[in-house]
Amino acid sequence: MKLEDLRYNDTLEKFRIEHDLNNLEIGRVTSEHRERYTVQTIKGEFQAEITGNIRFTAKSREDFPAVGDWVALTTNDFDFAIIHNILPRFSIIKRQAVGQFGEVQIIATNINYAFIIQAVDNNFNINRLERYLTICNSSNINSIIVLTKTDLIDEHRINEILDRIKTRIKNTPIIPISNITKNGYERINSCIEQGKTYCMLGSSGVGKSTLLNNLSGKSLMRTDEISQSTNKGKHVTSHRQLIVLENGGILIDTPGMREIGIADTERGLETTFDRIVQLSNNCKFKDCTHTIEKGCAILEAIKNGELEKDSYENYLKIESEKKHFESTIEEKRKKDKAFGKMVKNYKKNINRKK
Known part of the structure; x- marks a missing residue:
């Protein structure tokens, strides 16, 4: 199998060259089993693990390989490989x-x-x-x-x-x-x-x-x-x-999902419910909550049968989840920043004592 069969392209090859990964092989992750990965390369299929450096420097789950990823790795004769880098993702x-x-x-x-x-x-x-x-x-x-x-x-x-x-x-x-x-x-x-x-x-x-x-x-x-x-x-x-x-x-x-928690920090919600977003631009008040206000274009559309109430209620629920997720992310960032500052100050104090 050629890498092109798995959709390897010039952009990925350019990244490999620019980041001096010429001494590593390239493959695509085809399955994942609790941080053990199956990777398809031109040499065949390999079972792989990540390096300790990837594990140590990872700030979140997004820093680990996933199915669909292109990775740079080293292989051996025992169908085993070590993943050293994850190439850029487009989605x-x-x-x-x-x-x-x-x-x-x-x-x-x-x-x-x-x-x-x-x-x-x-x-x-x-x-x-x-x-x-x-x-x-x-x-x-x-x-x-x-x-x-x-x-x-x-x-x-x-x-x-x-x-x-x-x-x-x-x-x-x-x-x-x-x-x-x-x-x-x-x-x-x-x-x-x-x-x-x-x-x-x-x-x-x-x-x-x-x-x-x-x-x-x-x-x-x-x-x-x-x-x-x-x-x-x-x-x-x-x-x-x-x-x-x-x-x-x-x-x-993919395995069946019982819960689809929203981790949307982009505009996915606005795209899905674009009709509601468009209607909100016609509300009488800029700070309209779309719940009780007179002159709310969304409530008026529901009343006139132009918009389904169930869709609107689903929008409100998902929007609430999105806001909670975003606030939680921001809170985590602040805690990580404070922890990093504390470690930095601790190291400074240690060096002074020396």
Whole structure:
């Protein structure tokens, strides 16, 4: 396999030369298992660990390798490697780490498109779709909504769901499919371009692993039978994994996510809810909270049926999470700065005593 097959490009090669990494090999991280990584190089596949320097200097989880990363490494004859550097990323899909405010979890890096996958059974949830869109928009990643299990409902119900999504989510392609009948597969295959990287996002049991197996034509991911009582599949994908398809497209499967905490410090929220942001510019008062004020353009749009109340409430909830995340990040920065100053002063005092 050539590095170009994994989308290595001139920009990455320029970085390698400019940073004097000529004595190191280049590879792309294809899977991650608790800080052990599988890396694909032109020599083949290697199991890898990071150097102590990367671990020591890392300020956050974003300083560690992730699936999709390009890395500079040394290899040996025992299929083992040491990762010395992470090459620049052009995109990062991340969420707030579960139970750890102010910390992020990287889902995948260097992604061109995200397949946001949701089943059309009783667990269908537009609010969740908007959350996934927000974390993708934060990194300027194009999204494609994939609705699975369409064989479980009739065409009328499918059209109802499509209409509901289109009312709230604009300019995002939607592809209904069935992993059983393969309806919709032709359209998905037409979306996958050679050399582009696609990340599959969704909850457990929505059919991501089955979709990956079907698209690749191989049993790459284990799948379990659907429960007859709940129509849910069991959680079987335990790690992130990068796969190169026969047509040259690259797919990254991810474990199902129960929580999609927002780690948005960019404009992902504003992009997802651009209609609400536009309406807010027409409010009578500049400091309008969009809750009780007369002359609020958003409340007026809800009253007139121009804006769904559920979408507005979801926006408020995500916005609150974003503000809390940003304030937590700022608080951590202040603490780190204070700690760094304390260490610096301690070293000065030690040197004076000497």
